[in-house]
Amino acid sequence: MPGTAGLLAGFMAMLYIALLTESDAGIRGNVSALNSTISCHAALVPTAQCRRALPVAVKVQRRAFEQVRRPDARALRILAAALASAVFFADALTSLHIAISVLYVVVILLVAFTGSRRATHSSAWTCAALTLAALAIAHPHGVPGGAAARSAMSLVAIAVTSFIAIRHQASTAHLIEQIHLLNLTHDAIVVYDMNDRIAFWNQGAEKLYGWPAHRALRQPIHELTRTRFPAAADEVRAALLQAGRWDGELERTRDDGTVVTIASRLALLRDERGKPRAVLATDNDITLRKNLQMELQRKQDEMSAMLEAIPGMIWASTHDGEIEPMNRRWDAFDIAPGDATRKDRSLWRTLVHPHDLPRLENDWRSAVATGAPFEGTARLRRKDGLYRWMHICAEPLRNIDGAIVRWYGVNTDIEERKRAEEALERSEAFLADGQRLSHTGSIAMKLPDGEMLWSHEAYRIFGYAANVVPSMDLILARTHPDDIALVRQSYRQILAEAPFIDIEHRLLMPDRSVKHVHYVAHLSARQSGRFEYVGALMDVTHAKHTEEALTRSMTELAHVTRVTMLGELTASIAHEVSQPIAAIVTCGHAALRWLDRPQPDLAEAREAIDKAIRSAKRASDIVWRIRSMAQKRGPAHVPLDLNALVDESIELVLHELHDHGVELEIEYMSPAPHIIGDRVQLQQVLINLMMNGAQAMAAVTGRAKRLWVATRMADAQYVHVIVKDAGTGIKAEHAGQLFEAFFTTRSEGMGIGLSICRSIVEAHGGRIWAESPPEGGAALQFTLPVYDGRPQ
Known part of the structure; x- marks a missing residue:
């Protein structure tokens, strides 16, 4: 019996540890029941033997627990069947005088681990039947008293184990259901002991704080979440111990570092002797609510500050029209906020200019009677006796039934605006007169939507009524058919935000008359960040x-x-x-x-x-x-060989140059550059310059009369023609007037030759000028654009 008692005590210890491993939450909730059950089983054997057997059983169970934690149901059933078979054959076929059938409790425990109550019942009855069958097989001729006692003890152990396992399954299922219910709540429910170590952590706590339960359990809650109490932590603890409850707001830090504000309700759990054992905390995230409260308070403060900062006189009125000032802007008008002695008509009659009072009173009474928004302008008298223009507006506040409960209004000082409007009216009148006299209209275009603004003169130039909406389509409708492509190209430049636009084109009016217009505009940026073209349209x-x-x-x-x-x-x-x-x-x-x-x-x-x-x-x-x-x-502009053009001009004056004793030097560039222009007009320029050079050398004696004609490239886009003489040169006072009409230094000259030369050269897109070289004489030279082969 001593061996049997030790073996039974060991299996009871294994039962206790195995149940702990099946469900931590369930077994912790029913620790006292298990302890009492083990105590009952241990009472069947002497105390000293139990004390010797328990450490051994604990060690065995620890090793088994380290190897197998929770095998699946199928493996458990297979293991239970194998163990039951081994116990049965050992009990039936061996002659050991020990209660081998007591090992059936392990089979029952293995089946109980699967969580099936029906399987547990079945395994218990099967084990009992196997015990009796083994007893009958082992003792076919009669059962001795010791064997019967051992079998009876095994049957008791099987019954007790089955009962405890089934009760444990029921308790575990009930506790698991309760835990699921706790996990369904949105609140964070946390239980921690008096050392602040977490013992329970529901799914609400996982969602709120971010730590999963397996990481949070057994951690100090206040260190884990970096709790910040509204007062000292010792004061909160003392209040909890004294009252058993504490409600307040905390700040805690989530797993991701986010700080949240928590509404926490703490309840103190005491044992049967009144000793504090644990704290139950129910937490709610009120971060959003706190932020909304703070934002609401900030908005209220801003509203109060805004009422005082608004550059206007804020006032309210009852539904029947009695006025009540509401901010300090009324101080300048000797009406303080909250002053209820001056209301309604007496207030208006005290402040409003007599000329504006009848209209204002009539409009205000009409607004109160109809409930329509009120708006008007009037002059109000200040403390210093001066009147200032005010823009007065008010809106009604209605209840859910649509009835007016109050009016809210504001009086805005528009004195400067009134003066600016008057000045603007005068300026617009002057501008309109100036544009009409100069035939210049204004056109502005906003980008990128292409919205246009025209002045009255622009409408007159295009021949449209002033009530039409300006657009590019209207401009194209008036544009001469031959110039539409040019206008469209300029519009594409505008959309591409070219810095400057300069275009001349024709308008074909409804009466078939033709107008010539010149539009110039530049791109400017407004404070809003939008770009706008501002330009002038000149007729x-x-x-x-x-x-x-x-x-x-x-x-x-x-x-x-x-x-x-x-x-x-x-x-x-x-x-x-x-x-x-x-x-x-x-x-x-x-x-x-x-x-x-x-x-x-x-x-x-x-x-x-x-x-x-x-x-x-x-x-x-x-x-x-x-x-x-x-x-x-x-004029007829055609491509020309510049060198050939100079040759043709020289042929016409060659005899005249010989008669004047002029030695001609010609220097052509190669290959010959090509230009585009009128042959006769350009020959006239060359002949005029060569004849002027010959005449300038008429009075030269003692040195050769040389006339040098050269062609060269000024740059990649212009050719350069030089006619240089060896005459007396150009006087400094005459240099600026040389190409002016009717200016001449010869008594027989008319003064129009060089003026015509300048007109011809500039009409060809070139430039003409005169210089006095250091070696003497005069050099008259001009440039012309190079012909690049493209259509002109």
């Missing part, structure tokens, strides 16, 4: 007509000048024409002589006739050039 129709008339006059003047110049070049022209004519005559006589021979020399005759033909063509070219210069026609 330059009259200027265009004047310019065209001037151009016609200049063309006629240039024609007269060319004709006059041809008259001056009569000797040179006659010499140039007489040379090919004389050559024609000579070649004709020679051809006759070759033909009159007894044996005509046809080859020599043919060569003489070819020479005559070439001379005739040369004479024809000279006459054609002279006729071209003498003709009165408009």
Whole structure:
């Protein structure tokens, strides 16, 4: 029996530890019941034997617990069946005088670990049946008293173990259900002992603080969450111990470092002797509520400060129209906030200018009667007796039934605005008159939506009524068909935010008349960050007509000048024409002589006739050039070889230069540059410059009269033509007037030659100027754009 008692005590210890491993929460909730059960079983054997057997059983169970924690149900059942079979065969086939069948309690425990009450019942009855069957097999001829006692003890152990296991399963299921219910709540429920170590941590606590239960259990809660109490921690603990409860707000830190505000309710748990054992804490996250409260308080403070900071007189009114001032802005008008002695009409009559009072009172009474928003302007008198313009507006406050309960209004000082409006009206009137007199309208365009603003003069220029909405479509509708592409291109530049726009085009009006307009605009940025084009639209129709008339006059003047110049070049022209004519005559006589021979020399005759033909063509070219210069026609811009153009001009003045004793030096660049322009006009410029150079050297004696003509490239886009003489040079006081009309330094000169040259060069997109080189004389030079082959 001593061995049997030790073995039973060991298995009871194994039962206790195994139940602990199955469900920590359940077994902790029922520790006292298990302790009492073990005490009952231990009472069946002597105390000394239990004390010796318990340490051994604990060690065995610890090793088993380290190897197998919670095998699955199938493995448990297989293990239980194998163990039951081994116990049965050992009990039935061996002759050991010990209670081997008591090991069936391990089989029952293994089955109980699966959590199935039905399986536990079945295993208990099966184990009892196996015990009796083994007893009958082992003792077929009669059961001795010792074997019967051992079997009875085993049956008792099986019954007690089954009862405890089933009760434990029921308790565990009930506790697990309660734990699930606690996990369903949104509150964080935490239980910690008097050393602040966490014993229970529900899912609400996991969600609130971020730590899972396995990391939070047995941790000091206040260290884990870095709790900050509203008062000292010792004061909170003392209040909890004294009253058993404590409610308040805490600040705790989550797993991710976020600080949250907690509404915590603490309850102290005491044992049957009244000793504090644990603290039950129910926590709610009120961070959002606290933030909302703080934000609400901040908004209230801001509202109070805003009422005082608003540059207006805030007031309220009852539903029937009695006025009550509400901020300090009324102090300047001798009406303090909360002053209820002056209300309604007496208040308005005290402050409002007599001329504005009837209209204001009538509008206010109408608003009160109808409930419509009130708005008006009036002059109010200050303490110093001065009246200032006020903009008065009010809105009704209604209840859920729609009835007006109060009015709230504000009086805004608009004295400066009134003065600015008056000044703006005067300025707009002056601007409108100025635009009308100068035929200049204003057009502004906002980017990127293309919204436009036109002045009255812009509407008049386009011929639209002032009530239409300006748009690009309206501009294109008035644009001349030949200029639409140009206007569209400028609009694309605007959308691309080009810094400056400058465009001239025509408008085709409904009456088929044509207007010439010039639009200039620049890009500017507003304080709002948006870009806007601000520009001026000028009606330059009259200027265009004047310019065209001037151009016609200049063309006629240039024609007269060319004709006059041809008259001056009569000797040179006659010499140039007489040379090919004389050559024609000579070649004709020679051809006759070759033909009159007894044996005509046809080859020599043919060569003489070819020479005559070439001379005739040369004479024809000279006459054609002279006729071209003498003709009165408009300019014709075509591609020209600059070197050939200079050669043709020199041919017309070459005899004149020889007559003046001028030595001509020519320096051409190679390859010859090409320009685009009017041949006759540019020849006129070259002839004029060369004749001026020859005339400037008329009085030169003692040195050579040299005229140097050169062509070169000024840069990649312009060619450069230089006509330099060896004359007396240009006086400093004459340098700035040289190209002005009717300025001349010669008594017989008219002063229009160089002026016409400047007009021609500038019309071709070039520039002309004069210099006095250090070596003496004068250098007249001009530039022209290079022809790049693209259509002009």
